[in-house]
Amino acid sequence: MSGSVRLLVVSLFLALAACSAPAGVKDSVILAADPAPKLSDYGFFATANAGAAVADGVRPYDLVNALFADYAGKHRFVYVPKGQSATYNPDTVFDFPVGSVLIKTFAFAPDMRDPALNERWIETRLLIHKSEGWVAYPYVWNAEQTEAVYSPVGGRQIVKTISPEGEALTINYAIPNRNQCKECHSRNKVFTPIGPSARNLNHVGPAGVQQIADWTERGILTGAPAEGLPTAPPAFGDQPLEQRARAWLDINCAHCHRAGGGASNSGLFLAWNETTPTGWGVHKRPTAAGRGSGDFLFVIEPGKPDQSIMIHRIGSVEPGVMMPELGRTTVDTRALALIREWIAAMPPVAQ
Template sequence: MKTFSMEMEAGNPASRRRLETRLLQFEQLAGSEEVGDQVWRGYTYLWNDDQTDAILLEEPGKDRELTIKDANAVGGVRKQTWHFPSRSECTLCHTMPAKYVLGVNTLQMNHSHDYGNGVVANQIDVFEKLGLFKEPLPKKSAELPHLVNYRDATQPIEARARSYLQANCAHCHMKWGGGNAEFQLLATMAIEELGIVNAKPGQGAFGLTDPRILVPGDPDRTMLLHRLTKLGLGRMPHVGSNVVDEQATAMLKEWVRQLK
Protein backbone atom coordinates (compact mmCIF):
# COMPACT_ATOMS: atom_id res chain seq x y z
CA MET A 1 0.00 0.00 0.00
CA LYS A 2 1.31 3.45 -0.89
CA THR A 3 -0.12 6.94 -0.57
CA PHE A 4 0.76 9.63 -3.12
CA SER A 5 0.77 13.28 -2.10
CA MET A 6 1.54 16.56 -3.85
CA GLU A 7 2.73 19.95 -2.62
CA MET A 8 0.15 22.52 -3.67
CA GLU A 9 2.91 25.10 -3.30
CA ALA A 10 6.23 23.93 -4.71
CA GLY A 11 8.86 23.70 -1.99
CA ASN A 12 6.39 24.04 0.89
CA PRO A 13 5.92 20.69 2.68
CA ALA A 14 3.07 22.14 4.75
CA SER A 15 0.99 22.48 1.57
CA ARG A 16 1.18 18.75 0.80
CA ARG A 17 -2.16 17.05 0.18
CA ARG A 18 -2.95 13.37 -0.21
CA LEU A 19 -4.21 12.54 -3.70
CA GLU A 20 -4.54 8.77 -3.78
CA THR A 21 -3.70 5.55 -2.00
CA ARG A 22 -2.89 2.48 -4.07
CA LEU A 23 -3.34 -1.03 -2.74
CA LEU A 24 -2.14 -4.36 -4.09
CA GLN A 25 -4.15 -7.40 -2.98
CA PHE A 26 -2.46 -10.81 -3.00
CA GLU A 27 -4.25 -14.09 -3.68
CA GLN A 28 -2.48 -17.44 -3.38
CA LEU A 29 -3.29 -19.96 -6.10
CA ALA A 30 -2.53 -23.63 -6.55
CA GLY A 31 0.64 -24.55 -8.41
CA SER A 32 4.19 -23.29 -8.25
CA GLU A 33 5.97 -19.99 -8.74
CA GLU A 34 7.27 -21.16 -12.11
CA VAL A 35 3.78 -21.52 -13.59
CA GLY A 36 2.02 -18.74 -11.70
CA ASP A 37 0.82 -19.59 -8.21
CA GLN A 38 -0.40 -16.14 -7.30
CA VAL A 39 -2.33 -13.14 -8.55
CA TRP A 40 -2.11 -9.51 -7.46
CA ARG A 41 -4.93 -7.02 -7.98
CA GLY A 42 -4.45 -3.27 -7.89
CA TYR A 43 -6.95 -0.80 -6.43
CA THR A 44 -6.90 3.01 -6.34
CA TYR A 45 -8.54 5.13 -3.64
CA LEU A 46 -9.10 8.88 -4.18
CA TRP A 47 -8.79 11.22 -1.20
CA ASN A 48 -11.57 13.74 -0.68
CA ASP A 49 -11.03 17.50 -0.43
CA ASP A 50 -11.31 17.41 3.38
CA GLN A 51 -8.51 14.80 3.53
CA THR A 52 -10.67 12.68 5.84
CA ASP A 53 -11.35 9.65 3.66
CA ALA A 54 -10.40 7.94 0.41
CA ILE A 55 -13.00 6.39 -1.89
CA LEU A 56 -12.43 3.39 -4.17
CA LEU A 57 -12.10 4.40 -7.82
CA GLU A 58 -14.67 2.40 -9.75
CA GLU A 59 -14.37 3.86 -13.25
CA PRO A 60 -11.52 2.93 -15.64
CA GLY A 61 -9.01 5.53 -14.54
CA LYS A 62 -9.45 9.25 -14.03
CA ASP A 63 -7.58 12.51 -14.58
CA ARG A 64 -7.61 15.53 -12.30
CA GLU A 65 -6.08 18.92 -13.08
CA LEU A 66 -4.12 20.39 -10.19
CA THR A 67 -3.23 24.05 -9.70
CA ILE A 68 0.24 24.37 -8.19
CA LYS A 69 1.79 27.56 -6.86
CA ASP A 70 5.30 27.63 -8.30
CA ALA A 71 7.63 30.63 -8.17
CA ASN A 72 9.48 29.26 -11.21
CA ALA A 73 6.35 29.06 -13.37
CA VAL A 74 5.00 31.84 -15.56
CA GLY A 75 2.67 33.92 -13.42
CA GLY A 76 3.67 31.94 -10.34
CA VAL A 77 1.16 29.17 -11.07
CA ARG A 78 1.28 26.00 -13.15
CA LYS A 79 -1.25 23.34 -14.06
CA GLN A 80 -0.49 19.64 -13.71
CA THR A 81 -2.66 16.69 -14.68
CA TRP A 82 -2.65 13.82 -12.20
CA HIS A 83 -3.76 10.45 -13.52
CA PHE A 84 -5.43 7.93 -11.24
CA PRO A 85 -4.80 4.48 -12.76
CA SER A 86 -7.48 1.94 -13.50
CA ARG A 87 -7.18 -1.61 -12.18
CA SER A 88 -6.03 -2.87 -15.57
CA GLU A 89 -3.35 -0.17 -15.77
CA CYS A 90 -1.83 -1.44 -12.53
CA THR A 91 -1.01 -4.73 -14.23
CA LEU A 92 1.04 -3.01 -16.95
CA CYS A 93 3.96 -2.67 -14.53
CA HIS A 94 3.06 -5.04 -11.69
CA THR A 95 3.79 -8.17 -13.70
CA MET A 96 4.89 -11.71 -12.88
CA PRO A 97 8.45 -11.23 -14.27
CA ALA A 98 8.80 -8.16 -12.03
CA LYS A 99 7.52 -10.19 -9.04
CA TYR A 100 4.42 -7.97 -8.86
CA VAL A 101 5.43 -5.82 -5.87
CA LEU A 102 7.87 -3.27 -7.26
CA GLY A 103 10.56 -1.83 -5.04
CA VAL A 104 10.41 -4.50 -2.34
CA ASN A 105 13.71 -6.11 -3.27
CA THR A 106 17.27 -6.14 -1.99
CA LEU A 107 18.55 -3.50 -4.41
CA GLN A 108 16.02 -0.88 -3.37
CA MET A 109 15.47 -1.80 0.27
CA ASN A 110 19.14 -2.11 1.19
CA HIS A 111 19.69 1.37 2.61
CA SER A 112 19.13 3.28 5.82
CA HIS A 113 15.68 4.57 6.71
CA ASP A 114 14.65 7.15 9.29
CA TYR A 115 12.05 5.43 11.47
CA GLY A 116 11.54 8.50 13.65
CA ASN A 117 12.48 9.27 17.25
CA GLY A 118 16.14 9.32 16.26
CA VAL A 119 16.12 5.74 14.97
CA VAL A 120 17.96 5.34 11.65
CA ALA A 121 18.64 1.78 10.53
CA ASN A 122 19.17 -0.34 7.46
CA GLN A 123 15.82 -1.68 6.26
CA ILE A 124 17.19 -5.14 5.47
CA ASP A 125 18.62 -5.40 8.99
CA VAL A 126 15.29 -4.32 10.47
CA PHE A 127 13.39 -6.88 8.41
CA GLU A 128 15.75 -9.60 9.62
CA LYS A 129 15.30 -8.60 13.26
CA LEU A 130 11.54 -8.69 12.79
CA GLY A 131 11.78 -12.24 11.46
CA LEU A 132 10.32 -11.40 8.05
CA PHE A 133 12.71 -13.64 6.10
CA LYS A 134 12.16 -17.38 5.71
CA GLU A 135 15.92 -17.98 5.61
CA PRO A 136 18.93 -16.20 7.14
CA LEU A 137 20.56 -13.54 4.99
CA PRO A 138 23.40 -14.99 2.89
CA LYS A 139 25.59 -11.98 3.74
CA LYS A 140 25.57 -8.92 5.94
CA SER A 141 23.51 -6.08 4.48
CA ALA A 142 26.67 -4.05 3.86
CA GLU A 143 27.88 -6.80 1.52
CA LEU A 144 24.60 -7.11 -0.40
CA PRO A 145 23.95 -5.14 -3.62
CA HIS A 146 22.15 -1.81 -3.39
CA LEU A 147 21.14 1.18 -5.46
CA VAL A 148 22.35 4.72 -4.86
CA ASN A 149 20.43 7.99 -4.79
CA TYR A 150 20.70 9.39 -8.30
CA ARG A 151 20.64 12.92 -6.83
CA ASP A 152 23.78 12.22 -4.77
CA ALA A 153 26.60 13.85 -6.73
CA THR A 154 29.21 12.20 -4.47
CA GLN A 155 28.36 8.82 -6.00
CA PRO A 156 29.86 7.65 -9.33
CA ILE A 157 27.70 8.77 -12.23
CA GLU A 158 27.59 5.21 -13.58
CA ALA A 159 26.01 4.00 -10.34
CA ARG A 160 23.58 6.94 -10.28
CA ALA A 161 22.45 6.35 -13.87
CA ARG A 162 22.08 2.59 -13.53
CA SER A 163 20.22 3.02 -10.23
CA TYR A 164 17.76 5.46 -11.81
CA LEU A 165 17.08 3.14 -14.76
CA GLN A 166 16.67 0.16 -12.44
CA ALA A 167 14.15 1.91 -10.20
CA ASN A 168 12.13 3.62 -12.93
CA CYS A 169 12.44 1.45 -16.03
CA ALA A 170 13.72 -2.07 -15.37
CA HIS A 171 10.45 -3.51 -14.03
CA CYS A 172 9.20 -3.41 -17.64
CA HIS A 173 12.53 -3.45 -19.46
CA MET A 174 13.55 -6.92 -18.36
CA LYS A 175 13.19 -10.34 -19.93
CA TRP A 176 9.46 -11.00 -20.49
CA GLY A 177 8.72 -7.76 -18.65
CA GLY A 178 5.69 -6.86 -20.71
CA GLY A 179 7.09 -4.22 -23.06
CA ASN A 180 7.75 -4.81 -26.74
CA ALA A 181 11.32 -3.47 -26.71
CA GLU A 182 13.95 -6.17 -26.92
CA PHE A 183 16.39 -4.80 -24.37
CA GLN A 184 16.85 -4.73 -20.61
CA LEU A 185 17.81 -2.04 -18.11
CA LEU A 186 18.61 -4.12 -15.04
CA ALA A 187 21.38 -2.70 -12.87
CA THR A 188 22.60 -6.22 -12.14
CA MET A 189 23.68 -6.75 -15.75
CA ALA A 190 26.75 -5.37 -17.52
CA ILE A 191 25.88 -2.59 -19.94
CA GLU A 192 27.18 -4.71 -22.83
CA GLU A 193 24.56 -7.36 -22.01
CA LEU A 194 21.54 -5.03 -22.03
CA GLY A 195 21.09 -4.90 -25.79
CA ILE A 196 21.05 -1.10 -25.92
CA VAL A 197 24.53 0.00 -27.04
CA ASN A 198 24.32 1.16 -30.67
CA ALA A 199 21.11 -0.86 -31.10
CA LYS A 200 18.46 0.48 -33.48
CA PRO A 201 15.21 1.52 -31.77
CA GLY A 202 12.19 -0.53 -32.70
CA GLN A 203 9.53 2.18 -32.38
CA GLY A 204 10.74 4.75 -34.90
CA ALA A 205 13.16 7.68 -34.91
CA PHE A 206 10.93 10.30 -33.20
CA GLY A 207 12.58 12.99 -35.31
CA LEU A 208 16.15 12.10 -34.35
CA THR A 209 18.87 11.67 -36.96
CA ASP A 210 20.17 8.09 -37.14
CA PRO A 211 19.23 7.29 -33.52
CA ARG A 212 20.26 4.29 -31.46
CA ILE A 213 18.91 3.23 -28.08
CA LEU A 214 22.23 4.25 -26.52
CA VAL A 215 25.11 5.91 -28.36
CA PRO A 216 28.15 6.22 -26.07
CA GLY A 217 29.35 9.82 -26.09
CA ASP A 218 26.37 11.14 -28.09
CA PRO A 219 23.27 12.12 -26.06
CA ASP A 220 21.61 13.73 -29.11
CA ARG A 221 21.32 10.37 -30.91
CA THR A 222 20.44 8.38 -27.78
CA MET A 223 16.78 7.35 -27.95
CA LEU A 224 16.68 6.23 -24.32
CA LEU A 225 17.37 9.80 -23.23
CA HIS A 226 15.02 11.34 -25.79
CA ARG A 227 12.06 9.24 -24.66
CA LEU A 228 12.61 10.35 -21.05
CA THR A 229 12.57 14.03 -22.03
CA LYS A 230 9.53 13.72 -24.30
CA LEU A 231 5.95 14.47 -23.24
CA GLY A 232 2.80 13.02 -24.77
CA LEU A 233 2.80 10.07 -27.15
CA GLY A 234 6.05 8.16 -26.91
CA ARG A 235 7.00 9.35 -23.45
CA MET A 236 8.72 6.96 -21.09
CA PRO A 237 7.61 5.87 -18.60
CA HIS A 238 4.34 5.91 -20.53
CA VAL A 239 2.18 5.26 -17.45
CA GLY A 240 2.07 7.50 -14.39
CA SER A 241 4.48 10.17 -15.63
CA ASN A 242 3.78 13.44 -17.42
CA VAL A 243 6.43 15.72 -15.91
CA VAL A 244 10.07 15.60 -17.02
CA ASP A 245 12.54 15.03 -14.19
CA GLU A 246 15.04 17.70 -15.20
CA GLN A 247 17.64 16.69 -12.61
CA ALA A 248 17.52 13.05 -13.65
CA THR A 249 17.68 13.74 -17.38
CA ALA A 250 20.63 16.11 -16.91
CA MET A 251 22.45 13.40 -14.97
CA LEU A 252 21.67 10.76 -17.59
CA LYS A 253 22.81 13.07 -20.37
CA GLU A 254 26.15 13.52 -18.65
CA TRP A 255 26.40 9.74 -18.15
CA VAL A 256 25.84 9.10 -21.86
CA ARG A 257 28.33 11.83 -22.78
CA GLN A 258 31.14 10.25 -20.77
CA LEU A 259 30.55 6.70 -22.03
CA LYS A 260 33.07 5.33 -24.50
Protein backbone atom coordinates in the same frame (compact mmCIF):
# COMPACT_ATOMS: atom_id res chain seq x y z
CA MET B 1 -36.88 -12.94 2.28
CA SER B 2 -37.82 -9.72 0.58
CA GLY B 3 -35.13 -7.37 -0.67
CA SER B 4 -35.78 -4.72 1.94
CA VAL B 5 -35.76 -7.18 4.82
CA ARG B 6 -32.52 -8.67 3.56
CA LEU B 7 -30.99 -5.23 3.26
CA LEU B 8 -32.03 -4.38 6.77
CA VAL B 9 -30.50 -7.54 8.17
CA VAL B 10 -27.26 -6.95 6.28
CA SER B 11 -27.14 -3.35 7.46
CA LEU B 12 -27.73 -4.39 11.01
CA PHE B 13 -25.01 -6.99 10.77
CA LEU B 14 -22.59 -4.46 9.31
CA ALA B 15 -23.43 -1.94 11.99
CA LEU B 16 -22.79 -4.52 14.70
CA ALA B 17 -19.55 -5.59 13.07
CA ALA B 18 -18.39 -1.99 12.89
CA CYS B 19 -19.15 -1.47 16.57
CA SER B 20 -17.55 -4.63 17.83
CA ALA B 21 -14.51 -4.82 15.56
CA PRO B 22 -11.23 -4.13 17.32
CA ALA B 23 -9.11 -1.35 15.88
CA GLY B 24 -6.45 -2.65 13.54
CA VAL B 25 -5.90 -4.41 10.28
CA LYS B 26 -8.68 -6.70 9.10
CA ASP B 27 -7.17 -9.75 7.45
CA SER B 28 -10.59 -10.90 6.30
CA VAL B 29 -11.06 -7.68 4.32
CA ILE B 30 -7.60 -8.05 2.81
CA LEU B 31 -8.32 -11.58 1.68
CA ALA B 32 -11.94 -11.04 0.54
CA ALA B 33 -12.69 -11.90 -3.08
CA ASP B 34 -13.58 -8.32 -3.93
CA PRO B 35 -11.92 -5.02 -3.10
CA ALA B 36 -13.33 -3.16 -0.09
CA PRO B 37 -15.24 -0.06 -1.16
CA LYS B 38 -13.31 2.24 1.17
CA LEU B 39 -9.68 2.39 2.21
CA SER B 40 -10.70 2.70 5.87
CA ASP B 41 -12.38 -0.72 5.64
CA TYR B 42 -8.94 -2.35 5.83
CA GLY B 43 -7.99 -0.67 9.10
CA PHE B 44 -4.40 0.13 8.13
CA PHE B 45 -4.50 3.56 9.66
CA ALA B 46 -5.46 4.43 13.21
CA THR B 47 -7.55 7.31 11.98
CA ALA B 48 -9.29 7.53 8.64
CA ASN B 49 -6.21 8.93 6.99
CA ALA B 50 -3.04 7.82 5.34
CA GLY B 51 -0.79 9.66 7.73
CA ALA B 52 1.86 8.40 10.08
CA ALA B 53 -0.52 6.99 12.71
CA VAL B 54 -0.73 3.42 11.57
CA ALA B 55 -2.31 0.31 13.00
CA ASP B 56 -0.27 -2.35 14.71
CA GLY B 57 1.76 -4.33 12.18
CA VAL B 58 1.82 -1.62 9.51
CA ARG B 59 5.35 -0.29 9.03
CA PRO B 60 6.42 2.73 6.96
CA TYR B 61 9.35 2.30 4.57
CA ASP B 62 10.91 3.92 1.54
CA LEU B 63 13.26 3.04 -1.30
CA VAL B 64 16.83 4.04 -2.10
CA ASN B 65 15.66 4.96 -5.63
CA ALA B 66 12.04 5.55 -6.58
CA LEU B 67 10.02 5.80 -9.75
CA PHE B 68 9.50 9.41 -10.80
CA ALA B 69 5.78 10.23 -10.58
CA ASP B 70 5.44 13.92 -11.44
CA TYR B 71 7.23 14.89 -8.19
CA ALA B 72 4.45 13.31 -6.09
CA GLY B 73 5.43 12.60 -2.52
CA LYS B 74 5.06 8.92 -1.67
CA HIS B 75 4.26 7.29 1.65
CA ARG B 76 4.88 3.56 1.66
CA PHE B 77 3.82 1.00 4.25
CA VAL B 78 4.22 -2.74 4.47
CA TYR B 79 1.86 -5.13 6.23
CA VAL B 80 2.57 -8.83 6.74
CA PRO B 81 0.01 -10.96 8.61
CA LYS B 82 0.83 -11.69 12.22
CA GLY B 83 2.97 -14.76 12.72
CA GLN B 84 4.19 -14.77 9.13
CA SER B 85 7.08 -13.12 7.35
CA ALA B 86 8.52 -12.38 3.95
CA THR B 87 11.54 -14.37 2.78
CA TYR B 88 14.77 -12.62 1.88
CA ASN B 89 16.20 -12.78 -1.67
CA PRO B 90 19.51 -11.14 -2.47
CA ASP B 91 18.60 -10.15 -6.05
CA THR B 92 14.84 -9.83 -6.38
CA VAL B 93 11.80 -8.56 -4.51
CA PHE B 94 11.24 -10.49 -1.29
CA ASP B 95 8.70 -13.33 -1.23
CA PHE B 96 5.78 -11.99 0.76
CA PRO B 97 3.25 -14.41 2.26
CA VAL B 98 -0.40 -14.42 1.23
CA GLY B 99 -2.24 -11.69 3.10
CA SER B 100 0.61 -9.18 2.79
CA VAL B 101 -0.14 -5.67 1.58
CA LEU B 102 2.12 -2.98 0.14
CA ILE B 103 0.48 0.40 0.62
CA LYS B 104 1.53 3.52 -1.27
CA THR B 105 -0.07 6.95 -0.94
CA PHE B 106 0.69 9.63 -3.53
CA ALA B 107 0.53 13.17 -2.25
CA PHE B 108 1.34 16.76 -3.18
CA ALA B 109 2.09 19.85 -1.13
CA PRO B 110 1.52 23.29 -2.65
CA ASP B 111 5.30 23.64 -2.67
CA MET B 112 7.28 20.41 -2.94
CA ARG B 113 10.33 22.16 -1.52
CA ASP B 114 8.46 21.73 1.76
CA PRO B 115 6.53 18.52 1.04
CA ALA B 116 5.08 18.07 4.54
CA LEU B 117 3.41 21.48 4.66
CA ASN B 118 -0.30 21.33 3.76
CA GLU B 119 0.19 18.03 1.98
CA ARG B 120 -2.88 16.56 0.25
CA TRP B 121 -3.33 12.88 -0.52
CA ILE B 122 -4.40 12.10 -4.08
CA GLU B 123 -4.52 8.32 -4.19
CA THR B 124 -3.53 5.24 -2.27
CA ARG B 125 -2.59 2.08 -4.15
CA LEU B 126 -2.80 -1.28 -2.45
CA LEU B 127 -0.88 -4.27 -3.72
CA ILE B 128 -2.46 -7.23 -1.97
CA HIS B 129 -1.09 -10.75 -2.05
CA LYS B 130 -4.27 -12.83 -2.38
CA SER B 131 -4.16 -16.62 -2.44
CA GLU B 132 -4.32 -16.54 -6.26
CA GLY B 133 -1.58 -13.92 -6.57
CA TRP B 134 -0.98 -10.21 -6.23
CA VAL B 135 -3.69 -7.70 -7.20
CA ALA B 136 -3.66 -3.91 -7.40
CA TYR B 137 -6.51 -1.80 -6.02
CA PRO B 138 -6.48 1.96 -6.57
CA TYR B 139 -8.23 4.21 -3.99
CA VAL B 140 -8.84 7.90 -4.66
CA TRP B 141 -9.06 10.43 -1.79
CA ASN B 142 -12.05 12.72 -1.39
CA ALA B 143 -11.73 16.49 -1.29
CA GLU B 144 -12.24 16.53 2.51
CA GLN B 145 -9.31 14.08 2.89
CA THR B 146 -11.43 11.90 5.15
CA GLU B 147 -11.76 8.80 2.98
CA ALA B 148 -10.41 7.15 -0.17
CA VAL B 149 -12.79 5.22 -2.39
CA TYR B 150 -12.07 2.20 -4.58
CA SER B 151 -11.67 3.52 -8.16
CA PRO B 152 -10.81 0.75 -10.62
CA VAL B 153 -10.62 3.13 -13.58
CA GLY B 154 -8.35 5.65 -11.89
CA GLY B 155 -8.73 9.14 -13.30
CA ARG B 156 -7.08 12.53 -13.71
CA GLN B 157 -6.67 15.40 -11.26
CA ILE B 158 -5.24 18.83 -11.90
CA VAL B 159 -2.51 19.52 -9.34
CA LYS B 160 -0.82 22.90 -8.92
CA THR B 161 2.49 22.74 -7.15
CA ILE B 162 6.04 23.99 -7.16
CA SER B 163 8.70 21.41 -7.98
CA PRO B 164 11.62 20.68 -5.65
CA GLU B 165 13.69 22.74 -8.10
CA GLY B 166 11.35 25.72 -7.64
CA GLU B 167 9.45 25.49 -10.92
CA ALA B 168 5.70 26.29 -10.84
CA LEU B 169 3.82 23.33 -12.31
CA THR B 170 0.25 22.54 -13.30
CA ILE B 171 0.13 18.77 -13.52
CA ASN B 172 -2.67 16.76 -15.16
CA TYR B 173 -1.90 13.98 -12.70
CA ALA B 174 -2.94 10.52 -13.89
CA ILE B 175 -4.24 7.97 -11.40
CA PRO B 176 -3.70 4.63 -13.12
CA ASN B 177 -6.50 2.13 -13.64
CA ARG B 178 -6.13 -1.45 -12.48
CA ASN B 179 -4.88 -2.65 -15.85
CA GLN B 180 -2.28 0.08 -15.99
CA CYS B 181 -1.01 -1.11 -12.62
CA LYS B 182 -0.51 -4.50 -14.22
CA GLU B 183 1.34 -3.05 -17.21
CA CYS B 184 4.25 -2.12 -14.98
CA HIS B 185 3.89 -4.92 -12.45
CA SER B 186 3.59 -7.93 -14.79
CA ARG B 187 6.51 -10.24 -15.20
CA ASN B 188 5.84 -13.21 -17.46
CA LYS B 189 2.15 -12.44 -16.91
CA VAL B 190 2.50 -12.76 -13.14
CA PHE B 191 1.74 -9.66 -11.06
CA THR B 192 4.91 -8.83 -9.14
CA PRO B 193 5.83 -6.01 -6.74
CA ILE B 194 8.72 -3.84 -7.96
CA GLY B 195 10.17 -1.84 -5.06
CA PRO B 196 10.91 -3.89 -1.94
CA SER B 197 14.13 -5.68 -2.83
CA ALA B 198 17.23 -5.83 -0.65
CA ARG B 199 19.12 -3.43 -2.93
CA ASN B 200 16.39 -0.85 -2.75
CA LEU B 201 15.49 -1.17 0.95
CA ASN B 202 18.97 -1.32 2.42
CA HIS B 203 19.25 2.11 4.03
CA VAL B 204 17.78 4.13 6.89
CA GLY B 205 14.11 4.73 6.09
CA PRO B 206 11.36 7.06 7.31
CA ALA B 207 11.14 5.20 10.63
CA GLY B 208 14.71 6.35 11.32
CA VAL B 209 16.19 2.87 11.37
CA GLN B 210 18.02 0.56 8.97
CA GLN B 211 15.05 -1.02 7.20
CA ILE B 212 16.18 -4.60 6.63
CA ALA B 213 17.36 -4.98 10.22
CA ASP B 214 14.12 -3.35 11.39
CA TRP B 215 11.93 -5.65 9.30
CA THR B 216 13.90 -8.65 10.57
CA GLU B 217 13.55 -7.55 14.20
CA ARG B 218 9.80 -7.07 13.78
CA GLY B 219 9.35 -10.43 12.09
CA ILE B 220 8.29 -8.89 8.78
CA LEU B 221 11.31 -10.50 7.11
CA THR B 222 13.34 -13.67 7.64
CA GLY B 223 16.54 -14.94 6.08
CA ALA B 224 18.41 -11.65 5.67
CA PRO B 225 22.13 -11.91 6.42
CA ALA B 226 23.44 -9.65 9.18
CA GLU B 227 26.02 -8.15 6.86
CA GLY B 228 27.01 -8.03 3.22
CA LEU B 229 23.62 -6.77 2.08
CA PRO B 230 23.50 -5.32 -1.43
CA THR B 231 22.63 -1.63 -1.83
CA ALA B 232 21.58 0.30 -4.90
CA PRO B 233 23.70 3.39 -5.49
CA PRO B 234 21.48 6.46 -4.91
CA ALA B 235 20.86 7.92 -8.38
CA PHE B 236 21.61 11.43 -7.17
CA GLY B 237 24.32 10.57 -4.68
CA ASP B 238 28.08 10.67 -5.06
CA GLN B 239 28.89 7.23 -6.47
CA PRO B 240 30.31 6.73 -9.98
CA LEU B 241 28.19 8.18 -12.77
CA GLU B 242 27.55 4.94 -14.62
CA GLN B 243 26.32 3.16 -11.48
CA ARG B 244 23.94 6.01 -10.68
CA ALA B 245 22.57 6.21 -14.21
CA ARG B 246 22.02 2.46 -14.36
CA ALA B 247 20.35 2.55 -10.93
CA TRP B 248 17.93 5.25 -12.13
CA LEU B 249 17.11 3.30 -15.30
CA ASP B 250 16.60 0.18 -13.19
CA ILE B 251 13.83 1.61 -11.03
CA ASN B 252 12.25 3.84 -13.70
CA CYS B 253 12.40 1.60 -16.78
CA ALA B 254 13.39 -1.99 -16.01
CA HIS B 255 9.99 -3.10 -14.73
CA CYS B 256 8.98 -3.13 -18.43
CA HIS B 257 12.40 -3.19 -20.11
CA ARG B 258 13.44 -6.68 -19.08
CA ALA B 259 12.83 -10.25 -20.24
CA GLY B 260 9.23 -11.02 -19.29
CA GLY B 261 8.35 -7.34 -18.82
CA GLY B 262 5.91 -5.17 -20.72
CA ALA B 263 8.57 -4.00 -23.18
CA SER B 264 10.37 -7.34 -23.53
CA ASN B 265 9.82 -7.38 -27.29
CA SER B 266 11.99 -4.27 -27.69
CA GLY B 267 15.07 -6.20 -26.64
CA LEU B 268 16.11 -3.07 -24.70
CA PHE B 269 16.87 -4.33 -21.22
CA LEU B 270 17.58 -1.68 -18.59
CA ALA B 271 17.93 -3.61 -15.34
CA TRP B 272 21.00 -2.76 -13.25
CA ASN B 273 22.42 -6.25 -13.81
CA GLU B 274 22.09 -6.35 -17.61
CA THR B 275 25.52 -7.31 -18.90
CA THR B 276 25.64 -6.39 -22.60
CA PRO B 277 25.97 -2.76 -23.72
CA THR B 278 23.75 -3.43 -26.77
CA GLY B 279 21.13 -4.73 -24.35
CA TRP B 280 21.02 -1.41 -22.47
CA GLY B 281 20.97 0.56 -25.71
CA VAL B 282 24.54 1.28 -26.84
CA HIS B 283 24.33 1.40 -30.64
CA LYS B 284 21.08 -0.54 -30.47
CA ARG B 285 18.65 0.24 -33.27
CA PRO B 286 15.03 0.91 -32.30
CA THR B 287 12.52 -1.87 -32.83
CA ALA B 288 9.01 -0.53 -32.55
CA ALA B 289 9.71 3.09 -31.66
CA GLY B 290 7.89 4.78 -34.54
CA ARG B 291 8.13 8.53 -34.14
CA GLY B 292 9.55 7.86 -30.68
CA SER B 293 12.89 7.47 -32.47
CA GLY B 294 13.05 11.25 -32.94
CA ASP B 295 14.83 10.55 -36.25
CA PHE B 296 17.85 9.13 -34.42
CA LEU B 297 19.46 5.83 -35.34
CA PHE B 298 20.35 4.42 -31.93
CA VAL B 299 18.93 4.20 -28.42
CA ILE B 300 22.30 5.44 -27.15
CA GLU B 301 24.83 7.11 -29.43
CA PRO B 302 27.85 7.14 -27.11
CA GLY B 303 29.19 10.62 -26.51
CA LYS B 304 26.17 12.20 -28.20
CA PRO B 305 23.17 12.50 -25.89
CA ASP B 306 21.42 14.83 -28.34
CA GLN B 307 21.46 12.06 -30.94
CA SER B 308 20.26 9.34 -28.57
CA ILE B 309 16.68 8.08 -28.65
CA MET B 310 16.82 7.48 -24.87
CA ILE B 311 17.29 11.20 -24.18
CA HIS B 312 14.61 12.13 -26.71
CA ARG B 313 12.04 9.89 -25.01
CA ILE B 314 12.92 10.65 -21.37
CA GLY B 315 12.72 14.34 -22.28
CA SER B 316 9.31 14.15 -23.97
CA VAL B 317 5.81 14.47 -22.52
CA GLU B 318 4.05 13.53 -25.75
CA PRO B 319 1.99 10.29 -25.73
CA GLY B 320 3.55 7.87 -28.20
CA VAL B 321 7.00 9.38 -27.67
CA MET B 322 7.50 9.75 -23.91
CA MET B 323 9.09 7.07 -21.76
CA PRO B 324 8.00 5.75 -19.39
CA GLU B 325 4.61 5.62 -21.13
CA LEU B 326 2.71 5.75 -17.84
CA GLY B 327 3.10 7.46 -14.50
CA ARG B 328 4.25 10.92 -15.48
CA THR B 329 3.11 13.99 -17.42
CA THR B 330 6.16 16.13 -16.68
CA VAL B 331 9.86 15.70 -17.39
CA ASP B 332 12.14 14.53 -14.58
CA THR B 333 14.72 17.21 -15.31
CA ARG B 334 17.21 15.97 -12.74
CA ALA B 335 17.15 12.46 -14.22
CA LEU B 336 17.35 13.78 -17.76
CA ALA B 337 20.53 15.64 -16.78
CA LEU B 338 21.93 12.49 -15.16
CA ILE B 339 21.34 10.26 -18.20
CA ARG B 340 22.59 13.00 -20.51
CA GLU B 341 25.80 13.27 -18.51
CA TRP B 342 26.25 9.49 -18.58
CA ILE B 343 25.84 9.23 -22.37
CA ALA B 344 28.04 12.29 -22.97
CA ALA B 345 30.82 10.62 -20.97
CA MET B 346 30.77 7.43 -23.06
CA PRO B 347 33.61 7.06 -25.54
CA PRO B 348 32.23 7.33 -29.08
CA VAL B 349 31.85 4.08 -31.04
CA ALA B 350 33.38 3.86 -34.51
CA GLN B 351 30.66 3.39 -37.15
